[in-house]
Amino acid sequence: FSAYVLFMVMWVTIVYLPLCHMVWGKGGWFNWASGGSIPVLDFAGGTVVHISSGVSALVCALVVGKRTGYPSEPMMPHNVVLSIIGTGLLWVGWFGFNAGSALGAGGLATSAFAATHFSAASAALSWAAMEWKLKGKPSVLGAASGMVAGLATITPASGFVTIPSSACIGLVAGVVCYLAVTKLKARFGYDDSLDVFGVHGVGGTVGTIATGLFAEK
Numbered sequence: 001f002s003a004y005v006l007f008m009v010m011w012v013t014i015v016y017l018p019l020c021h022m023v024w025g026k027g028g029w030f031n032w033a034s035g036g037s038i039p040v041l042d043f044a045g046g047t048v049v050h051i052s053s054g055v056s057a058l059v060c061a062l063v064v065g066k067r068t069g070y071p072s073e074p075m076m077p078h079n080v081v082l083s084i085i086g087t088g089l090l091w092v093g094w095f096g097f098n099a100g101s102a103l104g105a106g107g108l109a110t111s112a113f114a115a116t117h118f119s120a121a122s123a124a125l126s127w128a129a130m131e132w133k134l135k136g137k138p139s140v141l142g143a144a145s146g147m148v149a150g151l152a153t154i155t156p157a158s159g160f161v162t163i164p165s166s167a168c169i170g171l172v173a174g175v176v177c178y179l180a181v182t183k184l185k186a187r188f189g190y191d192d193s194l195d196v197f198g199v200h201g202v203g204g205t206v207g208t209i210a211t212g213l214f215a216e217k
Contacts, residue, residue: 023048042216043112046156046207057192065153066191068157075193078215080141087144091120098158103135108180112158115166121175122170123150130178137210142178145199149177152203153210160215169210177203 022028023042024037029039030047033185067075077083102109115185127146128138153173161169181198192198 010054015056016048019052019125020048040208041160041211042208043159043211044098044155044206046152046211048171050152050155050204051208054197054199054204057196058190058201061190061197062193065187067193070184070191077141084144086196087147089152091147094120094155096156098155102159108159111163114163115161116154118145119154119170120150120164120172123147123153123168123174126171127172127178128174130175134182143176145181146174146178146193149173149199149203152200153177153207155204156207157211157214160211162214162216165214165216169207169214172210173203173206176206180182 015160022036023030023040025031026034028034028036030036030042032039034042045106069075094116095113099109099113101164102112103173124143124146128143131138131142142189150170150173154169157166157169178198180202181195184202185192187197190197
């Protein structure tokens with residue numbers, strides 16, 4: 001536990017806070033509003049939160065190493081019901097995360113709220129469709145993973161895109177994150193047990209790129 005606490009303090013200080021300032025701080029390198037040298041739009045933290053944590057999770061997985069028996073032994077989810085409950089809690093909480101980034105109750109918060117919802121729903125459908133096509137049937141856990149992928153991917157764009165655009169972003173997120181979780185992880189052999197890199201790291205990257213493609217005044 002002490003090592004975990006030390007890691008959290010060091011990660012927040014060395015990784016998160018500098019990136020926070022770069023994207024959102026006055027004079028930050030990536031801050032569009034203050035004329036950053038590399039302007040980046042990030043409404044609720046797709047770059048600051050999801051790319052940073054996803055890449056950090058990949059680094060941790062490589063440093064810590066694989067679980068005993070991975071990947072030769074099947075390691076199925078312990079409790080799918082609890083996974084679905086957790087996903088529902090995440091989905092509801094994400095409304096506060098994204099819509100709350102408007103810093104007030106109004107049209108912008110409403111738009112971000114709706115964009116978040118439709119992206120998550122679309123990503124759940126596209127992830128399930130990919131499973132259906134490539135594995136023969138969809139799964140509940142796969143749909144839940146798609147929901148989280150859609151939430152992570154829409155985070156940077158939620159306050160900048162329309163609802164149809166958010167649905168498109170979600171559809172792409174479900175497909176790309178599914179391939180990252182299944183194909184990319186198998187190709188490189190790292191043991192990311194909760195697919196943090198495949199869902200959050202890849203999803204955040206896709207969302208940041210999609211923000212540049214779909215953002216509107």
